[in-house]
Amino acid sequence: MSVTEKASTRGTPTSPQRSTAPSVAQSVWLVATREILVRLRSKAFLISTGILLLISVGAVVAGGIASQDTSLDTVAVVGSAEAVVESTGAFEIMAVDTVADAEALVRDGTVKAAIVPSDSADAVLPVTVIALDSAPLDVTGALSVSPEVQLLDPAEQGGGIAYLVALAFGIVFLMSATTFGGTIAQSVVEEKQTRIVEILMSTISVRALLAGKVLGNSIMAFGQIVAIGLLAAGGMAVTGQRVLLADVGPAIGWFVVFFAFGFVLLAALYAATASMVSRQEDVGSVTSPVLFLTMIPYFLVVFFNDNPLVVAIMSYVPFSAPVSMPLRIFLGTAEWWEPLLALVVLVASTVVVILLGSRIYSNSLLRMGARVSLRDALKR
Amino acid sequence: MLDIRGITKRYGTRQVLTDVSFTVGNGRMTGFVGANGAGKTTTMRIILGVLTADAGTVLIDGAPVTASDRRRFGYMPEERGLYPKMKVAEQLIYLARLHGLTPHAALRNTTDLLERLGLTDRSNALVESLSLGNQQRAQIAAALVHDPEFLVLDEPFSGLDPIAVEVVMGVLAEYAAGGAPVLFSSHQLDIVERLCDDLVIIGDGEIRAQGARETLRDEYSSPRFEIRTHGDASWIRDLPGIRIVDLTLDAAGGHVVFEAETDAASQLVLQQAIARGPVSAFNHQRPSLASIFKEVVQ
Numbered sequence: 001m002s003v004t005e006k007a008s009t010r011g012t013p014t015s016p017q018r019s020t021a022p023s024v025a026q027s028v029w030l031v032a033t034r035e036i037l038v039r040l041r042s043k044a045f046l047i048s049t050g051i052l053l054l055i056s057v058g059a060v061v062a063g064g065i066a067s068q069d070t071s072l073d074t075v076a077v078v079g080s081a082e083a084v085v086e087s088t089g090a091f092e093i094m095a096v097d098t099v100a101d102a103e104a105l106v107r108d109g110t111v112k113a114a115i116v117p118s119d120s121a122d123a124v125l126p127v128t129v130i131a132l133d134s135a136p137l138d139v140t141g142a143l144s145v146s147p148e149v150q151l152l153d154p155a156e157q158g159g160g161i162a163y164l165v166a167l168a169f170g171i172v173f174l175m176s177a178t179t180f181g182g183t184i185a186q187s188v189v190e191e192k193q194t195r196i197v198e199i200l201m202s203t204i205s206v207r208a209l210l211a212g213k214v215l216g217n218s219i220m221a222f223g224q225i226v227a228i229g230l231l232a233a234g235g236m237a238v239t240g241q242r243v244l245l246a247d248v249g250p251a252i253g254w255f256v257v258f259f260a261f262g263f264v265l266l267a268a269l270y271a272a273t274a275s276m277v278s279r280q281e282d283v284g285s286v287t288s289p290v291l292f293l294t295m296i297p298y299f300l301v302v303f304f305n306d307n308p309l310v311v312a313i314m315s316y317v318p319f320s321a322p323v324s325m326p327l328r329i330f331l332g333t334a335e336w337w338e339p340l341l342a343l344v345v346l347v348a349s350t351v352v353v354i355l356l357g358s359r360i361y362s363n364s365l366l367r368m369g370a371r372v373s374l375r376d377a378l379k380r
Numbered sequence: 381m382l383d384i385r386g387i388t389k390r391y392g393t394r395q396v397l398t399d400v401s402f403t404v405g406n407g408r409m410t411g412f413v414g415a416n417g418a419g420k421t422t423t424m425r426i427i428l429g430v431l432t433a434d435a436g437t438v439l440i441d442g443a444p445v446t447a448s449d450r451r452r453f454g455y456m457p458e459e460r461g462l463y464p465k466m467k468v469a470e471q472l473i474y475l476a477r478l479h480g481l482t483p484h485a486a487l488r489n490t491t492d493l494l495e496r497l498g499l500t501d502r503s504n505a506l507v508e509s510l511s512l513g514n515q516q517r518a519q520i521a522a523a524l525v526h527d528p529e530f531l532v533l534d535e536p537f538s539g540l541d542p543i544a545v546e547v548v549m550g551v552l553a554e555y556a557a558g559g560a561p562v563l564f565s566s567h568q569l570d571i572v573e574r575l576c577d578d579l580v581i582i583g584d585g586e587i588r589a590q591g592a593r594e595t596l597r598d599e600y601s602s603p604r605f606e607i608r609t610h611g612d613a614s615w616i617r618d619l620p621g622i623r624i625v626d627l628t629l630d631a632a633g634g635h636v637v638f639e640a641e642t643d644a645a646s647q648l649v650l651q652q653a654i655a656r657g658p659v660s661a662f663n664h665q666r667p668s669l670a671s672i673f674k675e676v677v678q
Binding site: 027030031034038190191193194195196197198199200201202203204205366368 | 429430463477
């Protein structure tokens with residue numbers, strides 16, 4: 001049986017050494033894998049990624065420590081005190097049978113305080129709080145009676161947390177965009193400066209080359225973002241910030257989606273502008289307009305995060321949408337269709353930028369020496 | 381066969397190529413010669429599709445060249461360059477794969493080529509760490525790694541040490557012997573003279589002369605002859621249809637350079653000389669490439 005099998009395989013024609021021509025997709029993928037490989041080998045990249053991941057873990061842990069106060073304290077309750085404590089909704093309740101059991105839990109630190117039925121008949125509240133060494137102000141505060149407060153314009157999330165979320169999305173987006181944007185710019189100029197671009201252009205189409213570079217770097221940036229997102233979410237879960245996670249989760253999800261497209265847009269811009277110069281020294285100056293395009297909306301969002309109008313406008317501007325729209329989702333100020341509309345705007349502008357960018361790119365690649373003017377670069 | 385037909389290229393108002401047409405035959409080493417700025421690099425870039433021509437076509441065996449045909453070209457640009465931070469072998473494999481080779485074939489070709497170019501022990505070195513000569517060899521390997529069916533090489537010999545020149549000449553001759561059309565430009569006219577079968581001379585964006593090397597030499601040769609005799613040679617002066625260019629007489633005999641109006645007149649000189657005594661040399665002085673070049677581009 002094996003003999004016939006062998007014979008039949010031998011009968012099939014051996015695959016030709018050269019397939020007719022690799023498809024565009026194959027070329028793009030080859031370029032992208034080279035970009036990824038080079039990046040993974042670069043010490044600078046590995047170190048900066050490590051630092052970024054450490055920072056995000058650190059931020060989550062710090063946030064966890066800071067938010068310990070706001071998480072629910074556990075208190076031990078005895079008998080009729082349970083009803084009183086439950087009505088406040090401010091505590092995790094651990095019901096025990098006797099006052100002595102409750103005191104024991106306070107002593108060994110399992111609970112922050114014990115709340116037991118009051119002994120004295122003339123007490124204002126029918127409960128007594130038992131604590132270890134000092135009066136637990138947050139426990140007594142939660143149990144005390146406060147006058148009713150009426151808010152005219154209630155915020156769904158506090159201003160402080162909105163600022164932090166805006167800052168976090170902003171920093172992550174800005175850092176990723178500038179690092180990977182800068183990397184693309186450098187790699188474009190490297191190919192131009194070392195002149196290997198002429199060999200590449202004689203082999204694959206310029207669009208495939210550009211697409212491969214953008215794809216490779218986008219995958220890396222996206223991978224970094226996903227790693228940060230998972231670390232942050234995991235960190236929140238581990239440090240017991242489930243409440244925060246539930247609030248931020250959908251915003252993070254949208255952020256990842258917006259980031260994917262927003263990054264491709266920036267990457268194409270970086271590649272196109274960088275192709276206009278021939279030396280690494282000139283990369284900084286030629287790509288600085290792109291850097292401003294990234295930074296200005298970001299600062300607007302961070303500084304005006306309490307101004308709903310500015311944030312709403314910025315959530316539709318392609319450069320700031322990845323930061324601003326998730327922020328609005330987190331604040332609950334976006335209608336359900338708004339992120340979708342903003343996404344459509346972002347994707348459309350990404351397509352336009354890619355088309356313009358590839359024209360600039362292919363017009364500029366062979367022009368060595370002086371910087372190519374934008375008008376020349378856009379010529380047909 | 382590679383056919384370049386009526387290529388015209390203009391940069392803004394500057395006319396760079398005017399109706400450039402020539403042929404690179406199968407198995408023919410074709411030298412492409414011209415002064416700096418004459419349009420060699422532009423022509424080669426257009427053949428490779430790196431630049432587009434304003435007019436004219438490039439044909440392969442009579443059909444216009446397509447993007448996938450261009451993967452069958454081996455190209456060495458004038459401006460050299462590889463990724464400085466990639467290993468030599470890795471880079472060659474990458475280029476081979478971009479040209480459509482399977483990973484297996486890419487690896488095999490890379491190994492073979494590095495062996496042939498004497499770079500095997502440097503295959504895992506970063507390109508930037510190679511000596512200049514070895515970088516040039518790596519560059520040639522990059523042009524050949526995908527088993528091209530056509531070679532277009534812009535100044536393949538510049539920057540090579542004499543040993544590397546021999547190696548590269550050998551490799552190119554091998555390709556031509558295998559039937560591939562080979563077009564290469566060079567400033568080193570002596571190399572072109574030794575190596576090429578056909579010549580294309582370009583000046584100011586126009587083809588000034590082209591054809592087989594020997595045909596061109598015949599075409600551009602003057603009716604000038606040289607003769608060495610053992611005895612006195614001053615009698616040549618008196619023969620009809622002969623003009624003396626240079627005449628030296630010494631103990632060894634005479635050395636005369638003369639121009640003959642007709643072939644018969646030059647033959648008469650030889651007959652008379654033999655009748656008078658031993659003749660140690662008689663030849664038709666044919667122009668060197670350098671002098672043809674000078675003549676046609678001026």
